[in-house]
Amino acid sequence: MENTKENTQWKLWEVFTQRKSGEPHEHAGSVHAPDKEMALQNARDVYSRRGEATTIWVVPSEQITSTSPEDSPSFFDPSEDKIYRHPQFYKIPKGVTID
Amino acid sequence: MNMENEVLEKAFQDKIDSGIIIEPKDWMPERYRKQLIRMMSQHAHSEVVGMLPEGNWITRAPSLKRKLILLAKVQDEAGHGLYIYSGTETLGVDRKDLIADLHSGKAKYSSIFNYPTLTWADMGSVGWLVDGAAIVNQTMLAKGSYGPYSRAMIRICKEENFHNKQGYEILATLMKGTKEQQAMAQESINRWWWPALMMFGPSDKDSPNSAELIKWKVKKQSNDELRQRFIDRSVPQAEAIGLTFPDPKLKFNEATGHYDHGEINWEEFYNVIKGNGPCNKQRLKARSDADENGRWVREAAEAYAKKNNA
Numbered sequence: 184m185e186n187t188k189e190n191t192q193w194k195l196w197e198v199f200t201q202r203k204s205g206e207p208h209e210h211a212g213s214v215h216a217p218d219k220e221m222a223l224q225n226a227r228d229v230y231s232r233r234g235e236a237t238t239i240w241v242v243p244s245e246q247i248t249s250t251s252p253e254d255s256p257s258f259f260d261p262s263e264d265k266i267y268r269h270p271q272f273y274k275i276p277k278g279v280t281i282d
Numbered sequence: 283m284n285m286e287n288e289v290l291e292k293a294f295q296d297k298i299d300s301g302i303i304i305e306p307k308d309w310m311p312e313r314y315r316k317q318l319i320r321m322m323s324q325h326a327h328s329e330v331v332g333m334l335p336e337g338n339w340i341t342r343a344p345s346l347k348r349k350l351i352l353l354a355k356v357q358d359e360a361g362h363g364l365y366i367y368s369g370t371e372t373l374g375v376d377r378k379d380l381i382a383d384l385h386s387g388k389a390k391y392s393s394i395f396n397y398p399t400l401t402w403a404d405m406g407s408v409g410w411l412v413d414g415a416a417i418v419n420q421t422m423l424a425k426g427s428y429g430p431y432s433r434a435m436i437r438i439c440k441e442e443n444f445h446n447k448q449g450y451e452i453l454a455t456l457m458k459g460t461k462e463q464q465a466m467a468q469e470s471i472n473r474w475w476w477p478a479l480m481m482f483g484p485s486d487k488d489s490p491n492s493a494e495l496i497k498w499k500v501k502k503q504s505n506d507e508l509r510q511r512f513i514d515r516s517v518p519q520a521e522a523i524g525l526t527f528p529d530p531k532l533k534f535n536e537a538t539g540h541y542d543h544g545e546i547n548w549e550e551f552y553n554v555i556k557g558n559g560p561c562n563k564q565r566l567k568a569r570s571d572a573d574e575n576g577r578w579v580r581e582a583a584e585a586y587a588k589k590n591n592a
């Protein structure tokens with residue numbers, strides 16, 4: 184241990200839970216844990232005491248990269264002007280059904 | 283305030299006013315961040331310190347069923363503390379610093395947990411009144427403007443109904459029991475009613491943070507409004523099982539549609555906040571002892587993790 188005076192609370196992990204199979208994993212919150220095994224156990228005890236999850240992912244928080252709000256407008260801009268990506272863009276002869 | 287900040291603050295307030303939820307990486311006024319850290323960490327501390335008055339009765343619960351229920355309830359409160367610490371950490375603070383502030387007495391927690399739990403009936407009063415008041419408060423906070431806080435509140439509210447009902451059931455059971463059991467229930471309510479009302483904080487006119495928090499939609503209702511809602515829902519619940527509240531002025535007001543109530547003893551409230559409640563010292567000592575005694579476990583687990591990764 185580098186510094187025993189430091190009151191360790193263990194490193195931070197982000198927790199993603201899947202309510203039931205077929206559904207996506209959703210961010211639930213975070214836990215502190217020294218390793219991945221305990222991160223999973225802590226995540227279970229904190230975020231699934233009543234069967235809220237059937238599977239859990241834990242990821243060290245420092246490993247997550249995210250977009251930043253300041254860059255968001257330009258970052259997501261390329262999708263703004265491509266209306267031809269939507270089915271409403273296309274004209275179909277009257278009476279024809281294409282889902 | 284410089285020009286740039288003024289523009290940013292205006293945009294921030296517009297977002298809040300149009301109901302957009304603020305997320306951790308969004309720009310926010312320093313003061314919004316500070317207020318949230320203060321509020322959320324106080325809330326997290328309250329959940330954690332709140333385990334102590336009930337933990338006191340786990341070994342003495344009158345049946346195995348009640349013991350299991352109480353254990354589960356206290357474990358939920360630990361979970362609540364952790365959800366909210368997790369939410370607070372998204373604001374760029376470290377949990378260990380928040381905990382250090384609790385132990386040094388710098389950070390506050392709900393004054394209600396500085397009262398002792400003297401009888402088994404207190405497990406009923408705490409669940410019904412203390413968790414009941416918490417539900418009223420947290421239901422409002424669940425609609426607040428900061429995403430991680432409101433999401434934690436939604437999760438918590440789902441669990442609080444169990445806490446609230448098990449407490450009420452304890453009292454309802456005692457009220458169907460012997461004269462002594464009934465007296466125990468009533469005596470407990472007599473001690474907890476006023477401190478429960480104080481949980482909502484000082485009257486609006488004396489609450490320095492209220493206006494700002496409401497402007498930022500961190501809070502959506504005032505302390506007095508929430509307190510009134512709590513009183514209105516508690517009175518019929520008490521009547522249904524034959525309990526009364528120790529307030530001769532408590533009376534339904536036809537004109538307002540609410541219950542009028544007597545003066546709250548704010549002197550007592552401020553005294554407890556200042557650290558002079560019946561259990562303040564004991565509570566803080568229990569928390570710092572737990573932290574200190576758990577240190578070797580945390581260090582051992584960390585050493586083990588390091589060895590396995592080497």
Ligand SMILES: [Fe+2]
Pocket residue numbers: 329358359362416438
């Ligand atoms: Fe709670």
Ligand SMILES: [Fe+2]
Pocket residue numbers: 359413416442445
């Ligand atoms: Fe609770």
